[in-house]
Amino acid sequence: MQPLIAVVGAGIGGLTAALAFALHGGQVEIFEQSRVLQEVGAGLQLSPNATGLLDSLGLTGRLAESWHEPERLALVSGTTLRPLAHIPVGQAARQRWSFPYAVIHRAALQRILAEAVESQAGCRLHLDTAMAADTEDRLLARFADFLGREPDLVIRADGVWSQQRDRITGAEPARFTGHIAWRAIVEASDLPFVNASDDVNAFLGPNTHFVTYPLGSAHGINAVAITQGVLDKPEWDAAGDPAELTGHFGGWNGGVVEALGRLDWRFWPLFEARNQIWHAGKRIVLLGDAAHAMTPFAAQGAAMAIEDAIELADSFRRCGGDPVATISAYEAVRRPRVAKVRKRGDFNRFAYHATGPVRLARDLVLRHRSPQALAGDLDWLYGYRAGAERKEPA
Numbered sequence: 001m002q003p004l005i006a007v008v009g010a011g012i013g014g015l016t017a018a019l020a021f022a023l024h025g026g027q028v029e030i031f032e033q034s035r036v037l038q039e040v041g042a043g044l045q046l047s048p049n050a051t052g053l054l055d056s057l058g059l060t061g062r063l064a065e066s067w068h069e070p071e072r073l074a075l076v077s078g079t080t081l082r083p084l085a086h087i088p089v090g091q092a093a094r095q096r097w098s099f100p101y102a103v104i105h106r107a108a109l110q111r112i113l114a115e116a117v118e119s120q121a122g123c124r125l126h127l128d129t130a131m132a133a134d135t136e137d138r139l140l141a142r143f144a145d146f147l148g149r150e151p152d153l154v155i156r157a158d159g160v161w162s163q164q165r166d167r168i169t170g171a172e173p174a175r176f177t178g179h180i181a182w183r184a185i186v187e188a189s190d191l192p193f194v195n196a197s198d199d200v201n202a203f204l205g206p207n208t209h210f211v212t213y214p215l216g217s218a219h220g221i222n223a224v225a226i227t228q229g230v231l232d233k234p235e236w237d238a239a240g241d242p243a244e245l246t247g248h249f250g251g252w253n254g255g256v257v258e259a260l261g262r263l264d265w266r267f268w269p270l271f272e273a274r275n276q277i278w279h280a281g282k283r284i285v286l287l288g289d290a291a292h293a294m295t296p297f298a299a300q301g302a303a304m305a306i307e308d309a310i311e312l313a314d315s316f317r318r319c320g321g322d323p324v325a326t327i328s329a330y331e332a333v334r335r336p337r338v339a340k341v342r343k344r345g346d347f348n349r350f351a352y353h354a355t356g357p358v359r360l361a362r363d364l365v366l367r368h369r370s371p372q373a374l375a376g377d378l379d380w381l382y383g384y385r386a387g388a389e390r391k392e393p394a
Contacts, residue, residue, distance in 0.1 A: 002027045002122070003321050006143050006151035008131050008164070010037055012106070013288030013305030014157030015113035019057055020313035022120040029147060030123065033130040033158075037114055042185050043215050043222030044106050045200065048097035048382040050303035053310045055099060062112050067104035068216040069093075070199045075366060078205025078252045081193055085366040087374045089200075096375060097382045103200065105218035109302075132163055136281035139168065153316065153323050154284045157305070160271050162290035169286065171277040177295055179349075180229035181268040182245050185220040190263060193255045197221055202352070206251045206359065209352040210260070225260065226296065226352075231269050240265030270295050274342075278331055283323045285330065287312060292338045297352065298345035300381070307386035308334055314387035333386075341381065 003026045007014045010032035018028045046054070046067065054063060071090035076083055089101035117123045131146075133139035140150045156164050160174045188197040191212060200213040208227040215222050227248035246261045273293040278286045288305030312330045319325035354362050 003153075003316070004029070004147065004149060004151045005153050005155065006031065006131070006147070007155045007157055009156065009158035009162075009290070010114070010125060010127075011157060011159060011288070011305075012110060012113065012302050013309055014155070015110065015117050016053075016057070016306050017155050017157060017287060017309035017312060018117050018123055019113065019120065020309050021316065022117070022122040023057065024313055024317050026122060026316075028120075028123045029151070030117065030125045031129045031131045032125065032127050035128045037110060037127070038107070042105060042183055043103055043213060044109070044302045045213070045299040046102045046104060046109075047299070047303055048093055048099040048101055049384045049386075050306045051102055052097075052099035052385055053306050053387075056310070057116065059112060059116060062115075063102070063104070063109070066108040066112065066217040067102035068198070068214045069100045069102050070213060072196070072199045073101070074196065074199050074201045076201055076203045077363060078203040078208075078210065078249075078256060081203075081253050081256075084204070084363055085369055085374055086371055087378070088371050092375070093382070097379075101382070103213045103216065103222070105215045105222075106302075108216065108218055132167070134167055136168060136284055139164075140283065152283065152321060153326065155287050155312065156284060156290050157287040157309075158290055160273060160289040160293035162286070164280075164284070165273065165275065165286060165290055168280040168284060169275075169277045170280075171273070171275040174271040174273045174293055176231045177270045177272050178228060179270045179295060180227050181270055181296065182225040182227065182240050183266045183268060184223045184263045185215065186223050186263055188221055191221065191223065191259055193253065193259060194221075203256065204352050204354075204362075205249065206355045207353050208248050210256070223263070224296075226270075229269070236268065238267045240267035278335075279327045285312065285327045292342070294338075294342050294345055295349065296345075297348040298341055298381075300341050300345070304338060304341060307337070307384070310386040337384070344381065
């Protein structure tokens, strides 16, 4: 009998998992509580560890029509606007890590994944359908009522706000990190201080940083500022006050502050899940932000969900469809990988927001690192291939 996989959540991680399991021969049922697929946010960065996996799913041709491949990841002083360092990507990324470094609108990536899933005979997408319960047995019974039999594996890919994470697994709810992401989609002319709008630019300043990059076929520039903040607004993706934002840019170049003060911002409190529990019972497993939501300081949120999806599908194949063995194998590989990426993000947060003598030392070190040396520091991250080079079980 064909294995039956239930995926809860039709975001990037859930759709990638659905496609990966379908390509391995599974029957996949995807459940999304929203009435329409609508990815929140704006842009995201897809480093080679993610684009290589999307390529393995046969998506590169369609994605290349929507994404943009920048030539550089540039680090710039937010106080002087002087370049500090850069990492070559563009063709250099393809040569060094075999696959491109790309930027894309989230909605475009989700649309392409959804189209690929819908083209698979073994996949069905159920919109406006919530699947939740307070125990594994009750959740499996709900699926059985809907599908005619219990799924062999249930994948919760329902994001940082997953109700099942704490309800069924007993893991702690996501917690506020003390940081706010301010997001806007703008025109290049709105940011006159950005010299190379086709690149990924990270402006580093005291207690905050600001990132820009183009959105490919979606047009416009994705602008994101990460500041410290308090959780005094219950809304997710609320309208942001430009005056409140620029209040966090003390000591920054005046031209930057003036430009940012004229833009329309969305206010996103950042939450993370540092869970020790990624599964429940024998057949429920968490994936992506539901398992390990992290702050965007390493720009790896989407990439980690994509890696999870590929690794989980590959573990299921290698373990002969045994759910307990699958979950054990998946966690054994993904936990150390996610922990290492999270550690890199924590380091970036410290370095990007440095003040005083630490900031001066950081700038000095960056100016003396060659682009090739900085790229080499990322080989472990960008050169990684989930699901690859795993020995078959004896």
